[in-house]
Amino acid sequence: MDYNDILSDRVKTIKPSGIRKFFDLASQMEDVISLGVGEPDFTTPWAIREAAIYSIEKGRTFYTANQGLQELREEICRYYQRRFHVEYNPKDNCIVTVGGSEGIDIAIRAILNPGEEMIVLDPGYVAYTPGVELAGGIPVTINLRQEDEFKLTPELLKAAITPHTKALLINYPSNPTGGFMTKSDYEKIVPIIKESGIIVISDEIYAELSYEEEFCSIASFDEIKDQVIVVSGFSKAFAMTGWRLGYVLAHPVLTKAMNKIHQYIIMSAPSSAQYGAIEGLRHCYDEVLKMRDSYKARRNFLVKTFNDMGLETFKPQGAFYVFPCIRSTGLTSDEFCEKLLEDQKVACVPGTAFGPAGEGFIRVSYAYSLEELKIATEKIKIFVDKCRGNHD
Ligand SMILES: Cc1ncc(COP(=O)(O)O)c(C=O)c1O
Known part of the structure; x- marks a missing residue:
């Protein structure tokens, strides 16, 4: 054959x-x-492991709600508000995913039509370009420079936006460079994003591993919050790579669209991992x-x-x-x-x-x-x- x-x-x-x-x-x-x-x-911290074991002992071995356990979504939204000062609602803005990986995939697929462009940063995490290609989109790369500390500058962003640009995918702190965007770095690109109306997928999986300055999410800028899809998860900060647990936070229309894909391809994220993560957010900081x-x-x-x-x-x-x-x-x-x-x-x-x-x-x-x-x-x-x- x-x-x-x-x-x-x-x-x-x-x-x-x-x-x-x-x-x-x-x-x-x-x-x-x-x-x-x-x-x-x-x-993984012991309290998380214990909570997951307990959930299995109790027989909590069923699918959860498609969007994830209500209790976990409430904890995620509380955590995000406490740590990064952005408000989201567990019912309309949050989906628990199979790692940040699923979050990236459903975010891209929910917004891209074939032939539309998504800006990705180079060097950048390996899953982004194939993710755009699998959705039929066209990845447009911005070459980041060491002399800019691998930040996304307004000049680079402006030059990459075309009439076909649908979205921009960013990841700070960055894999692989360790680059970081401060609040004042974002202040320079937010007006461009506002004016162009593009969607920003912000992969914040390393947010808790910020060493000098407090992490700032691009979703914290009120004027573009509704254009941002936050992707994050438990793998890095809580040392939970094998549990496969993450989440997305976004405007209700975007959340609903991502949940349509999520419910067909995933149904719901692993239940024991979700019970463990509730404990993690409550007691393992x-x-x-x-x-x-x-x-x-x-x-x-x-x-x-x-x-x-x-x-x-x-x-x-x-x-x-x-x-x-x-x-x-x-x-x-x-x-x-x-x-x-x-x-x-x-x-x-x-x-x-x-x-x-x-x-x-x-x-x-x-x-x-x-x-x-x-x-x-x-x-x-x-x-x-x-x-x-x-x-x-
Ligand atoms: C930048 C970035 N995003 C997303 C992921 C995926 O993480 P996970 O699916 O384990 O949450 C990784 C994993 O290495 C990563 O480095």
Whole structure:
């Protein structure tokens, strides 16, 4: 059978994730130290695990409401108001999703018609461009620059908007760069968004991992709040990647549209995870802060260590990645990562896995212990010295 005739054109056009490709390589080798994975090294706080276990013991093993447990939606809206000062209503503005991943998908599909453009940032999280393509939309990329600290500037945004632009997808703090938008950064782009009437999908999955300034959501600007779909979740802040739980917050019309897709493709997010998350939002914030402090110490270590070895590294303000520039080694991002893996058995991700603008950079995750980071960076230093011909 010729499967080429069977697969849809859309699925054939999307490329496999550059991260996966690299990890398949690493998985065939022994004793590899990986700094590649974007997932917390902490186990989910015990109180969350216990609440989920209790829900199973009690036999709460059924589908929940499509939008998610009412109690959880109430906690999410309370939390969002408490932390980020934006008001949402559990009934009309909130859907509990299967991770931020589902949130991104239903947000894109609820608004895009085939042929419409969505602006995505490059370098950016790997799921965005394929998500737009699978919806039949046209991804239009904005190349972010290290000299702007990977922020979205008004000039870059203005230049990317066309009469076909439907939406803009942003992610701050950013995976992979660690870039961050402050309130005053947003103040510069909000008038452009207001005037153009485009929708903003704001992926805020790393909001709690903001190290210098308080996280500011673009939804906190009243004049464009109704144009914003917030996507977030429990994976990163609460160390709950395997539970597959997230949420979207948006205007009632957008929420209703996203819920139409959600109810057919998902029905409802996992019930035990939802019970666990209620407990997390009520009682585990101290643990979120402890994890954040630990990530911050690791960030400080990595930024200094990479700069000391001559790889210029921008100081990320959030998330758990650093994005060192490796141009001074004379290698491309792919060559650097492949040779580093061969030579020192350390796995990082080439910046190009996040878009062509990632050329010249590598992504290093610090969701690993300081001990592991120390060992790995010593090996990276040996490799970098070799690249520069300093063998002693
Ligand atoms: C920027 C960003 N958004 C969304 C996700 C998806 O997270 P999840 O589906 O686990 O909530 C990730 C995961 O790495 C991410 O880095």
